[in-house]
Amino acid sequence: xxxxxxxxxxxxxxxxxxxxxxxxxxxxxxxxxxxxxxxxxxxxxxxxxxxxxxxxxxxxxxxxxxxxxxxxxxxxxxxxxxxxxxxxxxxxxxxxxxxxxxxxxxxxxxxx
Amino acid sequence: xxxxxxxxxxxxxxxxxxxxxxxxxxxxxxxxxxxxxxxxxxxxxxxxxxxxxxxxxxxxxxxxxxxxxxxxxxxxxxxxxxxxxxxxxxxxxxxxxxxxxxxxxxxxxxxxxxxxx
Numbered sequence: 288x289x290x291x292x293x294x295x296x297x298x299x300x301x302x303x304x305x306x307x308x309x310x311x312x313x314x315x316x317x318x319x320x321x322x323x324x325x326x327x328x329x330x331x332x333x334x335x336x337x338x339x340x341x342x343x344x345x346x347x348x349x350x351x352x353x354x355x356x357x358x359x360x361x362x363x364x365x366x367x368x369x370x371x372x373x374x375x376x377x378x379x380x381x382x383x384x385x386x387x388x389x390x391x392x393x394x395x396x397x398x399x
Numbered sequence: 400x401x402x403x404x405x406x407x408x409x410x411x412x413x414x415x416x417x418x419x420x421x422x423x424x425x426x427x428x429x430x431x432x433x434x435x436x437x438x439x440x441x442x443x444x445x446x447x448x449x450x451x452x453x454x455x456x457x458x459x460x461x462x463x464x465x466x467x468x469x470x471x472x473x474x475x476x477x478x479x480x481x482x483x484x485x486x487x488x489x490x491x492x493x494x495x496x497x498x499x500x501x502x503x504x505x506x507x508x509x510x511x512x513x514x515x516x
Contacts, residue, residue, distance in 0.1 A: 321504060330405070330492045330507035331443070374442075380502055386433045387494070387505055389443040 291375045296394040299369075305362040307393050309375030312356040317380050320351060321387065322360045324371040331374065331389075334360065338380075365397045401427050401497050405508025412483055412515055420478045420511045422493030428473035429495035433505070434466075437490040446491075449476040483515040 292310040299305040311320065319338050323331040335342055335349045337358075342349045348361040362369055374392040378385055402425040412418050422432055430451045435443040447468055448456040455468035465487075467479040476495075480487055492510040497503045 319502070323507075325443075328490070328510070328512070330403075330494075330510045333504045333506055336502075336504055386445050386448060388445070389435075391442055 291377055291390055293373075293375050293390065293393045295391060296396070298396050298398055299362075299365045301367060301397055301399050302364055305365040305369065305395060305397070307360040307362075307373050307375075307395065308357065309359070310357045311375070311377045314355050314377050315379070318377045319380055320349065320358050321376045321378060322347070322349065323374045323376065323387075325374070325392070326368075326371045334373075365395075367397050367399065369395065370397045371395060401495075401503065401506045403493065403495050403506045403508040405493055405511055407511060408509060409512045410514070412513070414484055414515055415482055417479055417481045418483055418513060420480075420491055420493075420513075422476045422478070422495070422508055424474045424495045424497075427495075427497035428499065429476075430473060430498050432470060432476040432493055432495040434468065434476075434478050435492045435494065437492060437510075443492060480513065483513070485515045488513055488515045
């Protein structure tokens with residue numbers, strides 16, 4: 288699976304948009320970009336995933352560049368409860384045996 | 400959405416005893432489940448892949464005789480930490496996906512914090 292690079296930490300003001308970047312310059316054509324977050328002492332929570340088109344759900348938006356070498360997770364109106372470690376993971380498509388390999392993630396601190 | 404339930408959420412045991420952790424997929428069937436371990440201030444590390452009806456696959460450095468995995472049904476996988484020692488104290492997390500849905504994401508349990516005294 289392609290390796291990803293994320294900034295180790297970021298701050299965001301409450302109510303503002305949080306934009307979390309991820310580089311995955313060696314991504315392959317059949318690999319998806321997944322985003323998870325982990326709030327302290329809990330299991331990771333799935334947020335969103337995409338292949339090449341931008342995606343949006345009730346939690347966030349995922350913007351993938353045209354060359355697919357990077358992406359940005361957008362939390363449109365961050366709240367204090369969004370404080371967590373956010374993981375960007377690249378993984379090949381549908382296969383029950385495909386696990387997720389976690390890197391260091393970005394520790395997002397939402398401040399009042 | 401898909402829910403993965405893990406039990407217990409927290410366990411304290413004495414050194415030398417064994418501890419069993421259960422992972423259940425509540426509203427879907429999972430032919431494969433994954434067990435992760437997370438030490439303080441570190442990321443999740445895959446320990447093993449649990450396959451329904453067959454032997455688990457362990458990552459390099461993970462002792463299969465120490466971490467026994469049983470995946471006897473399509474909704475339940477168990478991890479037993481045998482002869483636990485203080486260095487086994489960690490946060491254990493399982494995950495699974497609904498293989499019946501194309502490219503469905505992995506969902507995680509809420510983890511089990513194991514403390515070995």
